[in-house]
Amino acid sequence: AQKITQTQPGMFVQEKEAVTLDCTYDTSDQSYGLFWYKQPSSGEMIFLIYQGSYDEQNATEGRYSLNFQKARKSANLVISASQLGDSAMYFCAMREGGAAGNKLTFGGGTRVLVKP
Amino acid sequence: GAGVSQSPSNKVTEKGKDVELRCDPISGHTALYWYRQSLGQGLEFLIYFQGNSAPDKSGLPSDRFSAERTGGSVSTLTIQRTQQEDSAVYLCASSPQGGVYSDTQYFGPGTRLTVL
Numbered sequence: 001a002q003k004i005t006q007t008q009p010g011m012f013v014q015e016k017e018a019v020t021l022d023c024t025y026d027t028s029d030q031s032y033g034l035f036w037y038k039q040p041s042s043g044e045m046i047f048l049i050y051q052g053s054y055d056e057q058n059a060t061e062g063r064y065s066l067n068f069q070k071a072r073k074s075a076n077l078v079i080s081a082s083q084l085g086d087s088a089m090y091f092c093a094m095r096e097g098g099a100a101g102n103k104l105t106f107g108g109g110t111r112v113l114v115k116p
Numbered sequence: 117g118a119g120v121s122q123s124p125s126n127k128v129t130e131k132g133k134d135v136e137l138r139c140d141p142i143s144g145h146t147a148l149y150w151y152r153q154s155l156g157q158g159l160e161f162l163i164y165f166q167g168n169s170a171p172d173k174s175g176l177p178s179d180r181f182s183a184e185r186t187g188g189s190v191s192t193l194t195i196q197r198t199q200q201e202d203s204a205v206y207l208c209a210s211s212p213q214g215g216v217y218s219d220t221q222y223f224g225p226g227t228r229l230t231v232l
Contacts, residue, residue, distance in 0.1 A: 033217040043205060045223035052218050091159065097217045102172040103149065103161035104209075104221060 003027065004092055004107035012113050013082045020067070021077040021110045023092030029053075031097035034075040035104065036066065040088040048090075051075055079112075087114045118142070120224035122208050128230045129198055137193045137227045139208030147214025148191050149221060150183060151175075154204035162206075165191060166214045198231045205229070 005024045013019040025034065036048040051059045051066045059066040067076040079086055089111050093104040121140040129135050141148050150162040164172040165185045176182070180199075185191040195202055205228050209221040 031217055033219075035220065037223070042225070043228075044225045045207060045209075047220055047222060050218070050220055093159075095217045095219070102164040102215060103175070104151075104159075105161070106159040108158055 002107075003105045004094055006092055006107035006110050008110045009108070010111040010113070012115055013079075013086075015084060015114055015116050016081055018078060018080045019082055019112060021079070021090050021092075021112070023075045023077065023107060025073050025075060025092075025094050027073075027094065027096055029096045029098065033095045034066070034068070035093045035095065036064070036075075036077045037091045037093060038086075038088045039091060039109075045091070049077065082112075082114045084114050084116060087112060120208055120210050120222055122206075122224040122227050124227060125225065126228045126230075128232065130232050131200060132197055134194065134196045135198055135229065137195075137206050137208075137229070139191045139193070139210075139224060141189065141191070141208070141210030142222060145210035145212055145222075146188065147211045147219065147221075148185055149209045149211070150191070150193050151207045151209065152204045153207055153226070157204075159207075162193070164214065195229075198229075200231045203229055203231045 032053045034051045038046045049061045049064045063080045065078045089109045091109045092107040123138045148165040161175040180196045183193045205226040207226045209223045211219045211221045213219045
């Protein structure tokens with residue numbers, strides 16, 4: 001079974017509008033971390049935002065916020081006021097606790113194209 | 117400070133040749149990771165280093181793949197007798213601690229390997 005599912009392979013968003021990227025995850029661990037990364041066409045993976053499983057507040061970092069719904073096992077990324085430079089692939093990833101906590105497990109990614 | 121660096125940025129080799137990929141982590145980061153990104157398989161974990169030891173090699177696809185880390189810093193991923201299916205982008209990441217689900221991994225720009 002997929003541990004991280006991103007159901008939107010690609011989406012368009014108008015410049016200055018907000019966009020929500022979906023991510024659902026599957027784990028039986030109580031302790032885990034959820035991460036979002038951006039990968040522009042240059043190829044580098046850029047860390048955006050982190051949410052811990054015990055965090056009660058949704059994480060925010062500038063124009064990025066994470067809509068964390070633990071019971072539904074979802075961790076959607078919201079990008080507000082989209083800019084042309086936001087066009088990229090976005091990956092949701094999970095790091096579990098315990099022995100499995102050595103690695104990130106990634107979803108398949110969502111390609112975002114911001115239109116002027 | 118300087119981020120994670122990788123070399124070479126691109127490598128073209130012939131089937132059956134050996135290749136070495138290098139990663140220089142962020143200074144002070146004790147944990148280092150290798151991932152592979154290919155069109156068919158997405159982002160896959162390969163190996164995790166804590167200091168110079170590799171407690172998790174579970175993602176290495178075959179015994180043609182090996183990696184080492186020296187001085188708690190630079191790491192080399194070696195692929196022997198390369199095959200066409202080894203063609204991918206090899207990403208290196210480092211993190212301050214390792215082994216903790218909240219520990220954020222920071223990625224390098226990757227090495228694009230093409231096996232002819």
